[in-house]
Amino acid sequence: MAEAASSSTIPTTVIRSMPTPGWPPTQRDSASGIDPARIRRMNLNEAPFPPSPKAIAAMQEAVTRVNYYPDPKWRDLVAALSEQTGHAAERIVVGHGSDELIVSAGRLALMPGDEVAVPTPSFPGYAKCAAVNGATLVPVRVRQDGACDIDGMLEAVTERTRIVFLATPNNPTGGMLGTEEVLRLAKGLPDTTLLVIDEAYYEYGIYAGGEDHMAALREVTTVPWVVFRTFSKAYGLAGMRIGYALCASDAVADSFQKIRSVFNVNAVAQAGALAALADREHMTSILERTRVERERIGAGLARLGCETFPSVGNYLAAKTAKPAAEVVAALEAKGIMIGRLMAPGFQDYIRITTGTAEDTDALLAALDEVLG
Ligand SMILES: Cc1ncc(COP(=O)(O)O)c(C=O)c1O
Known part of the structure; x- marks a missing residue:
């Protein structure tokens, strides 16, 4: 179908200026070239565990x-x-x-x-x-x-x-x-x-x-x-x-x-x-495993000298010595997706979603290489 003429008021200027959903990238459109099934999703605050x-x-x-x-x-x-x-x-x-x-x-x-x-x-x-x-x-x-x-x-x-x-x-x-x-x-x-x-x-x-x-x-x-x-x-x-x-x-x-x-x-x-x-029991087990991995990630970030906000969620935001975009790209190249803060003044902050124990192991090893 032909594009609407540029003089059209549809869509409105407000809508034209907005980003299309799908960003930040999820595992499916990761640029790492790594098999999507092996990519560690630590960027969207999802639970890494199946539901009840x-x-x-x-x-x-x-x-x-x-x-x-x-x-x-x-x-x-x-x-x-x-x-x-x-x-x-x-x-x-x-x-x-x-x-x-x-x-x-x-x-x-x-x-x-x-x-x-x-x-x-x-x-x-x-x-x-x-x-x-x-x-x-x-x-x-x-x-x-x-x-x-x-x-x-x-x-x-x-x-x-x-x-x-x-x-x-x-x-x-x-x-x-x-x-x-x-x-x-x-x-x-x-x-x-x-x-x-x-x-x-x-x-x-x-x-x-x-x-x-x-x-x-x-x-x-x-x-x-x-x-x-x-x-x-x-x-x-x-x-x-x-x-x-x-x-x-x-x-x-x-x-x-x-x-x-x-x-x-x-x-x-x-x-x-x-x-x-x-099924409260199942949810509680997700909450407990999340707490354990959040603490491990927090300790790892502290060892690397990264300041973190004291989070109770299934994620941690941390200030990094390098620009966050660089850290995100470096981890993505290793098959680990994390996020970064887009708000002005927070360009040096990454956000990591807690994953499984194996995700934490891989993340901490990768962070050592990128930030250590
Ligand atoms: C604070 C906050 N509100 C709302 C949502 C949207 O969640 P839902 O999956 O229910 O649309 C999210 C998702 O990350 C969130 O972090």
């Missing part, structure tokens, strides 16, 4: 019925999530990954010219959410300990702010906030702002001794808020694309419901998530 065997069995069973559309209300999963979180079922919305929910937040709250306050460095999905809607990003640098800066976020809010994103634990720095701090932000925001609390790494935070904010947050009725969680990380279901939102009120939940597509989450993902949720 019970989830796999449930998904295999669900596959035999995919001639039918999935449950558009995800009833079984919502009932289980409601039971586990203590949150009203009517206020739980399931999404095609928490990515879909982030996009929805932008769609329901933003108009061109609005402002979106985001921690920096943080998850790139927030910048995309602002850009797609013609909103302006207002970055707020994270604290020294890698957690979001509540005072900074509050100072960044103007009468044009429509979304404040908070990530706890934050990706890529891995710092987390206590309930008191989350509440301070929630209570300090005007009701014209949607507070999005992204808890993609919630399970890791709790495992590291962090607080669950939900009971206290439910008491906050002065600002619309929503908490996003995902099955992509601690449950090992990234390839299934399924996450959920715990909403402040019926009105917030309704808004997310209205703008989603009807069958947004496929039946296999729903079945897998439901079974994975019930």
